[in-house]
Amino acid sequence: MGMVSVLFDLSGTLIWPEPSGETLFCEACQLVGFQVSPGDLLKVAADVDKEIDIPLPIMRSQEADFFAYGNMITLQKLQHKATISHGWFIYHYIKDRIHFHKFYDVDRVLSFLKRGGLVLGLVSNSVPSTRERLTALRLDHYFDTVVLSGEVGYEKPDPRIFEIALQNLSLNPEESVYVGDSYHIDVEGAHGAGITPVLLDRAGKHRDVDCIRVKNLMEFQELMRIFK
Missing domain, CATH: 3.40.50.1000 (HAD superfamily/HAD-like)
Known part of the structure; x- marks a missing residue:
């Protein structure tokens, strides 16, 4: 061959990544009063992907919106009363702390x-x-x-x-x-x-x-x- x-x-x-995105997501959630574990994220991951369904390709200017919206949907799938403001907070929390x-x-x-x-x-x-x-x-x-x-x-x-x-x-x-x-x-x-x-x-x-x-x-x- x-x-x-x-x-x-x-x-x-x-x-x-260090820390992992899942770890940082859970930390950010705790700061805004939501209790979320990495296992919780895994349980709803497939449903979140279906719910988001944002058409590809994604412009660079749309990336932050994409992640913030996905964060909000994730929390909502876990039965938390999350808004897009929570999604944005989590996005910035992760972006400022994650290293590859x-x-x-x-x-x-x-x-x-x-x-x-x-x-x-x-x-x-x-x-x-x-x-x-x-x-x-x-x-x-x-x-x-x-x-x-x-x-x-x-x-x-x-x-x-x-x-x-x-x-x-x-x-x-x-x-x-x-x-x-x-x-x-x-x-x-x-x-x-x-x-x-x-x-x-x-x-x-x-x-x-x-x-x-x-x-x-x-x-x-x-x-x-x-x-x-």
Whole structure:
């Protein structure tokens, strides 16, 4: 199998937040009198996604409104009497405190893959301002294409977002591998686009899966010797 390209997910694969968005959300809620746990957020996440249903793509000027509205809907789904003012407070609380970091193996492995002549891409369910985060973390120079759902109008696991990345790189699906940390969003999405998926399972939560699984990017680097 001759692979010439590796596409990556972003959050949970290449970067991680500190503190987590869920932790900060719960802290902000407590400050305005709402008791919310990370488990509560997980319970209503799917319903919130359906309720928001804001058409993509999202303009940069709309990002704050998008998150504030989503915060309000989340609280309402949890039976709290929340207003858009609460949503805005939570948005600013999180924005002012969250910091993103690269995983320890990211620079080493991405540099290795680039030196080996592989074409690299990023496919992420993210808003347009994510490009600024990539620049701040010095990740942008690794990628030959960056495809964000907030810009192109499709979200993983929709195969079309992967197909856009392939079109940008003038590649066929069988020439690419996709690495991500979510089975449903990343593995099933890539498979639907005809791309070989690799599940990055840093926490060891997915031991029985019907796809290639690696524990870290160093292990993926060794795997690429087989693909090439």
